[in-house]
Amino acid sequence: MPRIFSGVQPTNNIHVGNYLGAIRNWLELQTSNDCIFCVVDLHALTVYQKPEILRQNILNVAKTYLALGVDPKKSIIFVQSDVKEHAELAWILNTIAKTGELERMTQFKDKAKQHKENINLGLFSYPVLMAADILLYDTDGVPVGEDQKQHVELARDLALRFNHLYGETFVVPQPLINRNGARVMGLDDPSKKMSKSAASSFNYIALLDDVKVAEKKIMRAVTDSGSEVKAGIEKPALTNLLTIYSLLADRPIKEIEAEYSGRGYGDFKKGLAKVVVDFLVDFQTKFNNIADAEVKKILDAGAAQARKLAIGKIQEVKEKIGLLI
Ligand code: AQP
Numbered sequence: 001m002p003r004i005f006s007g008v009q010p011t012n013n014i015h016v017g018n019y020l021g022a023i024r025n026w027l028e029l030q031t032s033n034d035c036i037f038c039v040v041d042l043h044a045l046t047v048y049q050k051p052e053i054l055r056q057n058i059l060n061v062a063k064t065y066l067a068l069g070v071d072p073k074k075s076i077i078f079v080q081s082d083v084k085e086h087a088e089l090a091w092i093l094n095t096i097a098k099t100g101e102l103e104r105m106t107q108f109k110d111k112a113k114q115h116k117e118n119i120n121l122g123l124f125s126y127p128v129l130m131a132a133d134i135l136l137y138d139t140d141g142v143p144v145g146e147d148q149k150q151h152v153e154l155a156r157d158l159a160l161r162f163n164h165l166y167g168e169t170f171v172v173p174q175p176l177i178n179r180n181g182a183r184v185m186g187l188d189d190p191s192k193k194m195s196k197s198a199a200s201s202f203n204y205i206a207l208l209d210d211v212k213v214a215e216k217k218i219m220r221a222v223t224d225s226g227s228e229v230k231a232g233i234e235k236p237a238l239t240n241l242l243t244i245y246s247l248l249a250d251r252p253i254k255e256i257e258a259e260y261s262g263r264g265y266g267d268f269k270k271g272l273a274k275v276v277v278d279f280l281v282d283f284q285t286k287f288n289n290i291a292d293a294e295v296k297k298i299l300d301a302g303a304a305q306a307r308k309l310a311i312g313k314i315q316e317v318k319e320k321i322g323l324l325i
């Protein structure tokens with residue numbers, strides 16, 4: 001069975017963009033693939049996190065996976081820092097990654113601008129750690145949003161480079177990006193992607209948002225000029241809102257456009273708010289029914305399974321590069 005690997009950083013609560021761009025695709029993949037889903041907590045450290053909040057976010061992200069339907073009977077779910085081989089392989093890959101290729105990474109450039117006071121080495125080599133996450137498990141496919149494509153491409157380059165230098169070792173992974181929802185845009189600025197660490201919380205709908213707050217965020221979302229509810233290149237804000245509606249309600253955009261034809265943005269936003277609230281209520285009921293102890297047990301079992309695979313791979317890598325005497 002093909003191997004799938006993906007993860008989310010516990011930098012805040014998961015938002016609709018993370019769900020529609022990535023996790024929603026995981027759910028389909030887990031029926032016919034060998035899936036590994038990780039809470040990538042080491043990545044989160046590249047931006048300063050308050051320890052108590054980080055601990056809670058790690059648990060919340062794992063609980064979110066479960067509440068959305070990631071099934072621990074089908075998939076391995078674990079926390080990255082519980083398997084130390086991720087950091088070990090990252091160091092080894094650092095020695096074949098070029099600083100020039102890391103300087104070209106869009107996420108690094110964006111985050112360096114956003115966190116001028118803390119442009120740390122971890123932020124710079126973030127894509128190398130992500131390559132280690134992926135390559136450690138002989139991953140065939142990486143389901144991610146559009147923003148992570150460049151990082152998966154780097155993982156491919158590093159796999160090919162390592163294989164060329166030391167002989168066939170790593171599987172060369174493919175990014176798996178769905179056409180719809182691959183880049184959900186900010187509600188307050190449809191020219192930028194929806195992001196957990198956006199300056200304003202009006203940028204995103206977090207899956208744990210209070211439903212009244214979520215409603216307010218939709219009603220305040222930026223729209224385009226005109227009043228016609230229509231998707232298209234000249235209407236980026238409406239296209240984004242229609243995409244969210246379409247994916248959450250599982251209805252084609254054309255059908256939604258027809259329903260709101262001639263009714264204006266206000267009516268459409270009320271309809272979208274209802275779709276979002278229904279989704280959040282269902283999700284939050286499931287989330288609140290999962291006990292912390294249950295999640296911790298699943299994560300411990302997942303880490304043990306992941307560790308077995310990771311240890312085998314790191315041994316192979318060490319042998320190839322001459323570290324095992
Ligand atoms: N706006 C988005 N639309 C579609 N997919 C998205 N993803 C993120 N934002 C969008 C996908 O979600 C997965 C997890 O993302 P991440 O936590 O690893 O980090 P990120 O890409 O940096 O996401 P955020 O929300 O912007 O977090 P912060 O603000 O902490 O950096 C990935 O598959 C990503 O593609």
